[in-house]
Every structure is written in C-alpha cells, then in structure tokens.
Amino acid sequence: MSIELKNETILEIVPTFRVQWEEVQNCYVVLYPEGMVKLSQSAGEIMKRIDGEKSVIDIIDDISNAFDGADVKEDVMKFLEVVYGNGWIRSK
Amino acid sequence: MATVGLEASSQARPLWLLAELTYRCPLQCPYCSNPVEMAKYKNELSTDDWIRVMQQGRKMGATQLGFSGGEPLVRRDLEDLITEARRLGYYTNLITSGVGMDESRILAFKEAGLDHIQISFQASNEELNNYIGKSKSFQHKYEMARLVKKYEYPMVLNIVLHRKNIEQIRDILDMTVDLDADYVELASTQYYGWSRVNIDQLLPTKEQLKKAELVAREYQEKMKGKMKVIYVIPDYFENRPKKCMNGWGNIFLTIAPDGSALPCHAAGQLPGLEFPNVVDHDLEWIWDESPDFNKFRGTSWMKEPCKSCDEKHKDLGGCRCQAYMLTGDATNADPVCDKSEFHTKLHDDVERIGKLAGDEKFESKPLIFRNMKNSKNFTDKKTPETV
Secondary structure: OOOOOOOOOEEEEOOOOEEEEEOOOOEEEEEEOOEEEEOOHHHHHHHOOOOOOOEHHHHHHHHHHHOOOOOOHHHHHHHHHHHHHHOOEEEO | OOOOOEOOOOOOOOOEEEEEOOOOOOOOOOOOOOOOOHHHOOOOOOHHHHHHHHHHHHHOOOOEEEEEOOOHHHOOOHHHHHHHHHHHOOEEEEEEOOOOOOHHHHHHHHHHOOOEEEEEEOOOOHHHHHHHHOOOOHHHHHHHHHHHHHOOOOEEEEEEEOOOOHHHHHHHHHHHHHOOOOEEEEEEOOOOHHHHHOHHHHOOOHHHHHHHHHHHHHHHHHOOOOOEEEEEOOOOOOOOOOOHHHOOOOOEEEEOOOOEEEOOOOHHHOOOOOOOEOOOOOHHHHHHOOHHHHHOOOOOOOOOOOOOOOOHHHHOOOOHHHHHHHHOOOOOOOOOOOOOOOHHHHHHHHHHHHHHOOOHHHHOOOOOOOOHHHHHHHHOOOOOOOO
C-alpha cells in the first residue's frame, strides 16, 4: 500500500486511531481497539503535527524550524509512508 | 515499530484495565470465560466505585479500558462510566454481545465518547448462533453491527471457534466481510472457564484447526488493509506454552464485578489467592504490593522444570490457570510444555477428545450452558478434575 505523498497533500489521523500524550509513559502513543503503540520522540513530533490542516511540506518545515533548521525531509517522508501503510493516517 | 498489541514497558504497569461490570448476561455461551463459580459473586461495584478505580488506573498509566462482563449493557450507568473514562483520557472499548443495545444507546455512547465497540457472534447462521447463546439474538446482532459502522466506530467482531462452528469458518469470515468489520478475532476454545466444563464437546480436532488456519490466512491476505483477521492459535498441540497475559501482573488488571482485582480474568479459579478488593485498597497497593499480584510475577516463584529452564523468560512458565486446571497445582509448568511431566497427559486427553469428535451420538449430548443455576451447582465443588 505504498503511495506517492506529495508536498501539498494534507494529512489527517484516521478516525479509528487516536494520538495522545501520555504523562506516565513520557511519550506520545497511538491508541486503537485494545492496543497501543508508544512513539519514539521523533515519531511523536511528526504524529502530533498531523491535524487535518497541515500539508506534508508544512509538517516538514514546522519540524525543521523546531530543530534549528535541520534537514528532516527524508526521515519525515519515510516515516509518513510507513504510518500511511499502517493505516494510521490518510490524505484529506 | 510495533503495529499490533500492547507494548510492555520495562516496569510492570497496568496499561490494560478490564472492568467486568457485571456477571449478568442475557446469553449463556457454554465456553464463557467468566468463572464457573460466578454465582459466588453477589455484589456489584457502584458507579462511584468504578469511577474511583478508573481514576486510580489512569494515574498509574493505564490507557486501555475495556467495559466487559457478563454483558456490560446490563448496567444502566454505562453511559456515565464511558463519559468519565473518556474524560480521564482512556481509550474506551465496549465488549458486548450486542443484546441490550439499540440505536439510541449507540448514539448515547458516541456522545459519551466511546472509542470502539466489539460485538461477539456465536456463529454465522441464525440457528447455531441462537443455540450456542441460548438467545434469539442473531438478527439483532447483525442489525447492531450495521449501526456500529453507521456511527463510524471501529468495529471488532469476535467469534469463539469450537467443534460446532469451526468448519463454517469461511461463512463466518464472509459474514464479517459483509458487516465491514475492521478487526476480526477468532479464538479457539481452550481449557478455561465454562469451556473446561464442556471441553469434550467443544475442543476442535487438530485437523479442524489446521484447515481453519488456512482459511484464516487466506482472508488475512485477501482483506489486507481493509479488515485485520486475528487468528489465535490454541497452544495445546504445541510443545512450548504462550507467555500468558504477557506475564502475571505485567500489563493486565482485571476488576471483577464485586471489585476483586485479578491479574487475569480467569485467575479467580486459582486457589490460594486473596483477591484484594478495590473497595478496601487502592489500585497502586494492589498492583505493587498485594501478595496476589506478586505471586507469579517474574520467575522467582518457579519450580522445576521452569526454574532451571533457559527459556523461562520467554514464556514465564505459560498460563497459571491452565497449569492449575490440568495438573492441580498452579505453580507447575504449563503442561503445554513438553518439559512438564503432565505434557503427555494433556496430549492424551486431546487425543481422547479427538476420538470422540464426529461421533453422532456423542456430539448430540446436551451442553452445560453458562447460567447462574448451573454455576450454583459448581460453586461447592472445590477440586477441579485433573486429566
């Protein structure tokens, strides 16, 4: 289920999944029926920005700005493709 | 990155809180996982008790909350409990037969913030479904499943497989496709709860399981990305046990209707447990300090052959309930393990049942259904039969 994610594609979390910050775990998690995946810090930074308004390039720029202009494009794209394949996100 | 299951953290934390709201149920499935001695449990926790438990669980890091039973829809305060659970930040799962549900309640649950609904089916045809559940529920379940999807819940359909329905697995999976399920859980009857009582008539044969697995795989492939088929392979034909519940007191915390806290919903049958109650203790003490939750935690409780086994961290000795029910001693290795002295006895028993399977006269023997009357008959019988 690979797709070509374009810069202008607006992304949203698929409604059957929920992303939230967990104080006790000290990380973002993805919740779904009877299950949970803990996100690494970088995965959390990406997932928390997916809000049905930002496009792929918005997300990349936003993260880059938050981390001193680091070049994150390749890593973010790779991650987005994986979670798209997982069915966690979709284009709006 | 893991995509399924609940990840274990390094420190044991109750990530999964199962709230068994009641043992009352309009269905009488003869393989129910509720304790056979459920008639002993007289009291049910109040709404306030449950809210307190949910608050304490959330503080300890619990994210998943299952409303189960019995039939949780029997509780009229379910909507209130869901509202509070969602407010606390839980992912809320309703595990139901669908009996007692209607469109207005589904809508009310949505407004309360319910995240997911799991409906059980007993079979893919009306006659068998209604026979197994002892309830005219098939059409209603079908209707409810449609509504669950209409209101855009993720939907899990759960079907327990046994000798009376396993050969219809293709029809069952076609039904789940028709209902547009997001997840399908197929779990075979094992040696627990009420299924233990009816095991001779329910246990699928090795051949049946093999065939069913092939069909399940076919649908896993065919429905990839649309419907996730989870086929739980029973372990009694294996030589190593499963890491049951991901380890005793490691992730799962079950609260029985009367407030007894258990590391697993089947653990109520084990002797020597004290059943700390949430009315008397807070969850933190129960989880961290209580003798019950430490009893089989880790590996220090083990005796041979587990104690010196180099795989002990992998399966943690298997299932304590299965060990108890099949060997009479919960500290024994799960007899699924071929290092257990009871292993051949288990296989002999499975073989014995395999020989009974298909015999028309035997197969038509009445099942012992799960109801309070039958439970009362079992309540005094303390020692389980060993194989």
